[in-house]
Amino acid sequence: MSPLPFNLTQEELRAGAVGAALVIVAALLPVFDQAYYLALGVNIMLYAALCTAWTLFSGPTHYISLASAAFFGLGTYSVGLGIDHLPFPLLVLIGAGCGAVLAGIVGVATLRLSGVYFVIFTLGLAELVRQLVSWGQSKITTRMGLYVFTDFTEKHIFWMLLALTVLVFITGWLINRSRLGFAMQVIGNDETVARHVGIDTARAKIILFMISGAFIGIAGAICAPRYAYIQPNSAFNPTISFLVVIMALLGGTKRLWGPLVGVIPFTILMDFVTAKFPNHTSIVMGIAFLAIVYFIPNGVTGLIEQARTKLRSRMGAPAVKPGEVQP
Amino acid sequence: MSMPALSVRVARKTFGGLVAVNDVSFDVRQGELLGLIGPNGSGKTTLLNLISGALKPSGGEILLGGQPIGGLAAHHIAQKGVARTFQLVRVLPSLDAEQNVMAGAVFGHRRTWGAEARALARELLHRVGLGGREHVPVSAMTYIDQKRIELARALASDPRVLLLDEWLAGLNPTELQVGISLIDELRREGRTIIMVEHVMDAIRTLCDRCVVMSSGVKIAEGRVEDALSEPEVVRAYLGDEDA
Ligand SMILES: Nc1ncnc2c1ncn2[C@@H]1O[C@H](COP(=O)(O)OP(=O)(O)OP(=O)(O)O)[C@@H](O)[C@H]1O
Ligand SMILES: [Mg+2]
Numbered sequence: 375m376s377p378l379p380f381n382l383t384q385e386e387l388r389a390g391a392v393g394a395a396l397v398i399v400a401a402l403l404p405v406f407d408q409a410y411y412l413a414l415g416v417n418i419m420l421y422a423a424l425c426t427a428w429t430l431f432s433g434p435t436h437y438i439s440l441a442s443a444a445f446f447g448l449g450t451y452s453v454g455l456g457i458d459h460l461p462f463p464l465l466v467l468i469g470a471g472c473g474a475v476l477a478g479i480v481g482v483a484t485l486r487l488s489g490v491y492f493v494i495f496t497l498g499l500a501e502l503v504r505q506l507v508s509w510g511q512s513k514i515t516t517r518m519g520l521y522v523f524t525d526f527t528e529k530h531i532f533w534m535l536l537a538l539t540v541l542v543f544i545t546g547w548l549i550n551r552s553r554l555g556f557a558m559q560v561i562g563n564d565e566t567v568a569r570h571v572g573i574d575t576a577r578a579k580i581i582l583f584m585i586s587g588a589f590i591g592i593a594g595a596i597c598a599p600r601y602a603y604i605q606p607n608s609a610f611n612p613t614i615s616f617l618v619v620i621m622a623l624l625g626g627t628k629r630l631w632g633p634l635v636g637v638i639p640f641t642i643l644m645d646f647v648t649a650k651f652p653n654h655t656s657i658v659m660g661i662a663f664l665a666i667v668y669f670i671p672n673g674v675t676g677l678i679e680q681a682r683t684k685l686r687s688r689m690g691a692p693a694v695k696p697g698e699v700q701p
Numbered sequence: 702m703s704m705p706a707l708s709v710r711v712a713r714k715t716f717g718g719l720v721a722v723n724d725v726s727f728d729v730r731q732g733e734l735l736g737l738i739g740p741n742g743s744g745k746t747t748l749l750n751l752i753s754g755a756l757k758p759s760g761g762e763i764l765l766g767g768q769p770i771g772g773l774a775a776h777h778i779a780q781k782g783v784a785r786t787f788q789l790v791r792v793l794p795s796l797d798a799e800q801n802v803m804a805g806a807v808f809g810h811r812r813t814w815g816a817e818a819r820a821l822a823r824e825l826l827h828r829v830g831l832g833g834r835e836h837v838p839v840s841a842m843t844y845i846d847q848k849r850i851e852l853a854r855a856l857a858s859d860p861r862v863l864l865l866d867e868w869l870a871g872l873n874p875t876e877l878q879v880g881i882s883l884i885d886e887l888r889r890e891g892r893t894i895i896m897v898e899h900v901m902d903a904i905r906t907l908c909d910r911c912v913v914m915s916s917g918v919k920i921a922e923g924r925v926e927d928a929l930s931e932p933e934v935v936r937a938y939l940g941d942e943d944a
Binding site for chain 1: 726753754755773774776779780784785787791792793794795796800803804807808809810812814854858
């Protein structure tokens with residue numbers, strides 16, 4: 375019932391079973407199709423991983439980060455620069471480390487400020503990192519890109535991204551039952567009270583942002599072999615940051631699985647738009663963003679939850695505790 | 702004499718040109734219940750804010766058991782053993798009663814977790830008269846019950862010094878009696894408390910000593926009856942209809 379006991383609840387067991395079944399079904403996709411649907415599946419899996427990792431931090435704090443592309447690009451470049459020298463798994467870890475370190479720096483610099491500054495700072499930072507990498511690359515290598523040759527095919531990347539998504543969910547669940555998760559609940563309710571019961575609110579947020587940044591870095595590292603030829607403009611593409619925000623908000627960030635509800639339809643939509651109207655993707659993103667913020671600020675899952683609470687209170691049943699954040 | 706639990710030394714807080722706390726000094730002894738009184742706007746809450754770290758002092762020093770805490774971040778001060786309630790009650794609305802109290806038991810001066818924190822929260826809820834209501838959402842509770850939650854949350858950290866900011870305000874006469882006896886119980890068990898209050902009966906019944914403030918300045922300190930009869934205190938209160 376309450377998120378704090380150390381034993382599993384019925385509800386958690388059920389969620390775990392459903393989750394495991396879904397993972398098995400998803401893992402079978404490459405068996406059935408190796409072409410169009412697998413490519414679409416990789417995109418969906420990528421944004422599933424990115425959006426849940428993003429929500430890990432932005433869900434409880436309500437800070438909107440536009441730095442995803444920076445973490446992602448650092449992961450991609452870790453692999454791009456190191457693939458001839460180090461084993462791939464180690465490079466993935468290095469990508470995670472780079473993401474975490476950058477998130478830590480951003481956090482220390484901005485999380486004491488209000489949300490608006492945070493959005494702008496993260497957007498500017500991602501752009502700055504991209505420019506620095508471009509500049510560095512042109513100075514040092516006189517080439518604009520890096521070649522990444524591996525034996526990985528689409529299906530391997532798909533499975534790795536699936537595994538990453540599972541890992542993000544397990545991490546989110548562990549955080550929720552930890553002191554850090556409880557601290558985030560208190561902070562979400564009243565930051566003044568949080569400080570006065572002894573919570574280092576800045577530290578808690580920074581740790582969470584670093585975890586989130588590390589996972590996004592891993593996603594970037596996993597995707598590096600997909601590009602074959604890595605350029606700053608593709609690895610640090612700001613569209614990634616915007617898509618992550620749009621899809622996560624569309625699904626709703628109150629629960630960790632919320633973004634999935636946004637990721638699946640929106641990735642399919644973007645796929646369709648990119649194929650049919652390649653010059654209009656930005657317009658579609660802009661309109662989608664405005665529509666979500668304006669009409670469904672709490673996302674689809676928020677809408678469903680509201681409807682359910684309304685129904686329950688009409689039927690006189692005891693209300694659910696709204697603050698319980700569950701993965 | 703043993704070391705004071707809390708010493709306020711020439712504490713000062715200015716907001717622009719306004720001096721809200723003007724070089725105030727006093728000691729709180731171990732196990733003492735000190736009343737902090739004064740007309741509206743005299744700087745009582747601001748002083749508590751300096752002690753709890755909600756605000757940084759513009760000058761002076763605050764010592765907890767001899768250790769300087771003035772100007773530290775609120776969470777550090779909480780961890781060192783200062784807990785408080787707020788003049789405008791602050792509960793965690795999306796959490797239930799038990800979780801609200803646990804919040805005080807997990808991160809502060811006493812750091813427990815899991816079953817132990819839960820057991821402590823239940824015990825304290827019982828103590829403040831909310832036994833059996835662990836899973837009621839606090840947003841559905843009455844004002845006095847929310848104040849009880851706040852008190853239980855503050856007690857959950859087993860603080861070395863407890864700050865109560867008008868904890869008795871807004872209670873009806875029956876509730877007031879319950880509230881007074883609850884604080885009396887805390888006093889008897891040896892808690893060190895600073896209590897800001899407008900309810901003079903409560904101050905007279907409960908406090909060993911009191912400090913009187915007016916316009917940011919400490920104008921009297923001592924046994925309650927003595928302090929209240931000082932001419933300057935009488936003057937300060939006569940100009941104030943809330944006295
Ligand atoms: N954050 C702030 N910024 C500016 N002025 C403030 C601030 N907090 C308090 N003040 C001013 O400082 C003075 C003292 O306020 P304070 O709240 O400490 O009084 P108080 O003794 O607690 O009064 P009350 O009995 O009404 O609660 C008042 O003039 C108030 O307007
Ligand atoms: Mg006050």
